Amino acid sequence: MLTSGLLFYILAAAIVLFAIAVVMSSNPIYSALYLALTMVTLAFMFFMLNAPFIAGVQLIVYAGAVVVLFTMVMMLFDLKKEQEAFARGKFTGFIKIASAGWLCGLIAGAVYMSSEMIVSGSKAVSENTATTKNLAIELFTNYILAFEALGILLLLIAVGAVSISRIKGGTHA
Amino acid sequence: MGSDAFEIAINLVKMIVIFLLMVQLVPLLVWIERRGSAFIQNRFGPNRVGPLGLTQLLADAVKFIFKEEFIPSRSRKFLFYAAPVMSLIPGALAFGSIPLSLPINVEAFEMFGQTWGPYRFAFQSFEIGVGIVFVLGISSLGAYGMLTAGWASVNKYSIFGALRASAQMISYELALGLSLVGIILIYGTFDFSVMISEQTGPLSFMWFGSEVVIPFLPNWGIFYQPLGALLLFITMFAETNRAPFDLPEAEAELVAGYHTEYGGLKMNMFYIGEYGHMMVASALMTTFYFGGYHLPFVDPDTVNTALMYNGYSATMASVLTALTFHLVFFAKLFLFLWIFIWVRWTLPRFRYDQLMDLGWKKLLPWALANTMVTAVVVFLMRSWS
Numbered sequence: 039m040l041t042s043g044l045l046f047y048i049l050a051a052a053i054v055l056f057a058i059a060v061v062m063s064s065n066p067i068y069s070a071l072y073l074a075l076t077m078v079t080l081a082f083m084f085f086m087l088n089a090p091f092i093a094g095v096q097l098i099v100y101a102g103a104v105v106v107l108f109t110m111v112m113m114l115f116d117l118k119k120e121q122e123a124f125a126r127g128k129f130t131g132f133i134k135i136a137s138a139g140w141l142c143g144l145i146a147g148a149v150y151m152s153s154e155m156i157v158s159g160s161k162a163v164s165e166n167t168a169t170t171k172n173l174a175i176e177l178f179t180n181y182i183l184a185f186e187a188l189g190i191l192l193l194l195i196a197v198g199a200v201s202i203s204r205i206k207g208g209t210h211a
Numbered sequence: 212m213g214s215d216a217f218e219i220a221i222n223l224v225k226m227i228v229i230f231l232l233m234v235q236l237v238p239l240l241v242w243i244e245r246r247g248s249a250f251i252q253n254r255f256g257p258n259r260v261g262p263l264g265l266t267q268l269l270a271d272a273v274k275f276i277f278k279e280e281f282i283p284s285r286s287r288k289f290l291f292y293a294a295p296v297m298s299l300i301p302g303a304l305a306f307g308s309i310p311l312s313l314p315i316n317v318e319a320f321e322m323f324g325q326t327w328g329p330y331r332f333a334f335q336s337f338e339i340g341v342g343i344v345f346v347l348g349i350s351s352l353g354a355y356g357m358l359t360a361g362w363a364s365v366n367k368y369s370i371f372g373a374l375r376a377s378a379q380m381i382s383y384e385l386a387l388g389l390s391l392v393g394i395i396l397i398y399g400t401f402d403f404s405v406m407i408s409e410q411t412g413p414l415s416f417m418w419f420g421s422e423v424v425i426p427f428l429p430n431w432g433i434f435y436q437p438l439g440a441l442l443l444f445i446t447m448f449a450e451t452n453r454a455p456f457d458l459p460e461a462e463a464e465l466v467a468g469y470h471t472e473y474g475g476l477k478m479n480m481f482y483i484g485e486y487g488h489m490m491v492a493s494a495l496m497t498t499f500y501f502g503g504y505h506l507p508f509v510d511p512d513t514v515n516t517a518l519m520y521n522g523y524s525a526t527m528a529s530v531l532t533a534l535t536f537h538l539v540f541f542a543k544l545f546l547f548l549w550i551f552i553w554v555r556w557t558l559p560r561f562r563y564d565q566l567m568d569l570g571w572k573k574l575l576p577w578a579l580a581n582t583m584v585t586a587v588v589v590f591l592m593r594s595w596s
Contacts, residue, residue, distance in 0.1 A: 067362065071290075074355060081348070090341040091401070097348025098388070103381055106354045110377045113362050113370060170341065170401060 045086060052079045070109040077101040091170040217327050226307065226336045233306050237486045238268035244552050251556045278475035283364060286472065290363035295473065295480035298356025302487025305349045307336030309494045310403050312504045312537035313511055316529045333404070334533055341401040347388060350450065350491060354380045356484060357452075357459060361469040372468025375563065376452055376459035382570040383449035383456075389578035390442035393585035394432050394499050406432075407503030411510070420595045429507035433500040438581045440500040442574055447492035449570065451485060454555040458563055493547035497540065504540035511536060 056076040063069045077100040084093035177185055242257070242265060249256025257264035282291060312334035319329045339345045354377045361373020398406045414428040416435070433440045449456040460468030470481050497503060505511070511532055518528035561569070 071355075071359065078352070090339060091344060094341050094344030094348045098344070098351055098384075102348060102351025102354070103384065106351075106358065106377050106381055109355075109358055110374060113358065113374065 042086065046083075049079055049083050049086065053083065066112050067109060070105060070112055073108070074101055074105040077105055091173055215327070217322075218330055218332075221330075221332060222337075225332065229307055229311070229336045230303055233303060233487055233490060234483055236490065237483050238272065240486050240489070240548060240552075241271070241482070242268050243549070244555075247549070247552045248556045251553070275476050275479045281472075281474050283366065283472050285365045287363040287365070290359045291472075292477075294356050294360035294363055295477045295484070296356075297359060298353060298484035299480045299487065301349050301351075301353040301356070302484050302491055305346045305491045306487060306494065308339050308342050308345055308349075308403075309491070309498060310335045310407065310503070311494075311540055312533045314404075315533045316525070318524070318526050320526070334537065338404075342403040343391065343395065343401045343406075346491065346495065347384075347391075350488065351380070351384055353450075353484065353488060356481075357469045360473070360481070364469075364472040366472055368465045368467075368471045369469050372459045372465050372471070375465075376469055379449055379452070379456065379458065379566060379570075382567060383446045383574070386442060386570060386574035386578045387446040387450060389575065389582055390439050390446060391499070392578075392582045393436045393439040396582075396585050396589050397432070397435050403498055403503070407498060407505065410502040411505050413508070417592050417595070419592070429502055429505075431500060431502045431507075436500065436581070436585070438577065439585075440496070442578050442581065443499065444496060446570075446574060447496070448551070448554065449566070451488040451492055451551075453485075453489065453551060455558040455561050456566060457555075457560060458566060461560060489548060489551050490544065493544045493551065494540075496547050497543040501543055504536040506536065506539045 053076055056072050056079060059072040060069050060076060063072060077096065081093045081096040081101060084090070084096055245267075246256045246258075246264065248254075257267040260267040260270055282288065310333060314334060315332045317330040317332065320327055357376040357380075358373045361369040361371075361376075364370075394406075395401065398409050400406055400409075410430050410432060412430050414425040414430050414434055416423055428434060448454075452459050458468075459465075460470065462468075465471070470478060473481065514535060515528050515532045518531050519525060523531065
């Protein structure tokens with residue numbers, strides 16, 4: 039019990055530190071690498087919370103594919119102009135302040151709305167998502183609408199990305 | 212970890228031993244690769260140092276350690292040092308979660324005036340219930356080692372190698388994951404040990420409500436999923452960046468790809484990472500499609516009781532049985548490792564567009580079709596009975 043508690047705090051501290059480093063590093067490639075570290079530590083956190091399937095999927099999808107793609111694409115570009123553009127300027131300053139406010143609002147809203155529905159950790163995990171089978175049953179019966187909606191959203195994003203890259207006459211669409 | 216000091220100690224030792232096992236196999240594989248390639252190309256290969264050139268491995272290790280350390284002056288130093296480690300760790304972690312033999316059962320015994328209760332030690336570094344998902348997730352992290360190596364070197368050849376490597380790994384990961392879905396559907400588990408224990412005995416399956424037994428074939432996954440096995444095998448070559456998919460280090464175009472600037476022990480760590488990935492790939496092939504550590508038609512319990520009958524204690528018999536089946540596992544593992552080497556020195560390298568076409572337009576649709584057909588057949592056969 040003590041060791042798992044200790045591990046939890048170590049992992050939690052690591053996640054927060056890496057997440058801060060994502061925002062603080064001026065070089066976008068370092069940001070992306072810190073993001074990968076955040077994803078990996080988050081996956082190990084899921085392992086600790088008895089959700090091994092979600093942990094594995096987190097590793098495969100986010101750490102293994104999405105962030106690799108981010109990093110790869112950023113390595114392709116010469117990012118000096120973008121770095122300067124993002125470092126100063128009224129418009130980016132406005133975006134920074136706006137996103138900080140947005141984040142504060144999200145956190146406050148989440149805390150405010152979830153204070154009534156706190157479930158004790160062991161119950162939440164063991165009853166629904168402990169085994170992969172239960173997770174699948176929950177996903178494909180109770181939450182099928184949300185699941186399908188997310189699938190359609192992802193499809194829309196893919197189609198949108200292709201159409202945007204075609205507008206400017208790209209050859210690699 | 213374990214409930215008392217003895218169990219924790221054994222589990223820690225086990226982790227180190229299995230990691231060292233993986234690392235120590237690498238020089239041997241390098242020797243097999245050099246001798247094998249020489250054999251295929253009608254040369255001699257290393258045959259001067261020691262019997263059959265075997266001590267060449269030691270000489271190579273000494274050379275790797277004592278080579279001058281070289282860092283490009285404009286490189287990103289920290290990432291330059293971190294990249295070899297990043298490419299070594301995923302292979303080692305993935306190999307640690309694959310069961311290499313039967314679990315060892317230790318009976319209760321007396322030591323230091325205290326009774327140490329019965330134990331069960333799995334023959335792997337650590338047990339994870341969703342082993343397959345874990346292995347796929349961890350080995351997909353291998354792309355970072357190559358990416359950072361290429362980028363940190365600040366060398367155009369390196370970065371091209373890194374970009375090719377990561378694009379290739381991401382593209383083939385989809386086909387890899389989908390080719391495994393069929394076998395997961397059939398056995399209905401993510402656990403390696405359960406999957407291996409399902410593959411014992413003669414080939415038997417349900418066919419429209421009646422049980423079919425073919426006594427002269429083992430109950431291996433390859434007889435249920437031949438297409439899945441073939442797809443997994445092809446994608447594994449791409450995932451390990453071995454020929455014919457070794458475009459990330461295509462020496463005719465890119466000098467040495469992402470590890471152009473590396474030398475000495477850092478270079479060696481990339482080697483260990485690559486061979487580690489090969490071992491994981493071969494172990495996965497063995498576990499999914501060739502019965503894991505089981506010898507066809509030999510029941511482990513028979514071996515165990517035979518050993519007990521010959522005067523060994525229960526603990527000793529369990530250890531010896533596990534070691535026997537460990538050897539069986541390694542025989543199968545080495546067969547696949549040899550095929551890896553064989554293919555490398557037989558087939559020419561793909562062109563990059565051919566590689567992408569093969570991954571996205573051939574392997575992925577075939578893997579999808581395999582998944583669909585398997586799902587329909589499994590559903591039909593289960594609802595019949």
